[in-house]
Amino acid sequence: MKIVSVLGSPKKNGNTASLLQAYLQGVREKNKSAEITQIILASQKIVMCKGCNSCKNGNAACIIKDDMDKNYALVRAADVLIMATPVYVFNMTAQLKAFLDRLYALNGDELFGKQIVLLTTYGATDEEEAGVGSIVQTIKMIAHMLNMNFKHNINVSTANQEILENQAALHKAFCLGLAL
Ligand SMILES: Cc1cc2nc3c(=O)[nH]c(=O)nc-3n(C[C@H](O)[C@H](O)[C@H](O)COP(=O)(O)O)c2cc1C
Structure with a gap:
């Protein structure tokens, strides 16, 4: 199984990264032969989609040359895509949104x-007020439109505890990784 995780936080070692690592530990525990590639958007140069539509007008892929070149190849080859993001202003981070916008260059069939x-x-105490719902909705809509399989999600508040101190959340993410 080829797995690609995409960390959308600007913090490479922040809360979202910790949650992702716990999840990936569970995945590795269950599936020793899983091939996991981690994309850390904060370490990459990804230009915003320009909406030129070249990708839909004869060009096989995006005409912008940046780190998405290698990401396209990884996404094409993956069986599983894991999106990890903190909530920023009731939505995913701009980094993750830019990545998803650029996936528009792929042919839908490729996903x-x-x-x-x-x-x-998320930083709020109450998940309903955090803005998580809009991210879940967006990812579910992508999955629905492209005939992908929305497997599961986990949303954890960091209001009272950093993720690394939150043993219950780490365990929950680990167990979800086991269930992939
Ligand atoms: C610019 C910015 C916007 C944020 N917007 C929200 C928000 O709308 N709702 C929320 O619950 N938390 C919000 N937060 C809090 C983060 O989601 C939270 O601290 C998260 O755990 C940070 O993850 P990280 O350590 O991976 O960056 C925001 C934080 C920042 C810096």
Whole structure:
């Protein structure tokens, strides 16, 4: 199984990264042969989609040359995509949104049948007020439109505890990884 995780937080070692690592530990525990590639958007140069539509007008892929070149190849080859993002202003981070916008260059068929997983952290105490719902809705809509399989998601508040101190959340993410 080829798995690609995408960390959308600007913090490479922040809460969302910790939640993702716990999830990936569970995945590795269950599936020793899983091939996991981690994309850390904060370490990459990804230009915003320009909406030129070249990708839909004869060009096989996006005409912008940046780190998405290698990401396209990884996404095409993946069986599972894991999106991990903190909630920023009631939505995913701009980094993750830019990545998703650029996936528009792929032919929809290239994503057909892949599993998609969502991990979020948020600062509010109440999940309903955090803005998590809009991220879940967006990822579910992507999955629905492209015939992907929305596998599961986990959303954890960091209001009272950093993720690394939150043993219950780490365990929950680990167990969800086991269930992939
Ligand atoms: C610019 C910014 C916007 C944020 N917007 C929200 C928000 O709308 N709702 C929320 O619950 N938390 C919000 N937060 C809090 C983060 O989601 C939370 O602290 C998260 O755990 C940070 O994850 P990280 O350590 O991976 O960056 C925001 C934080 C920042 C810096």
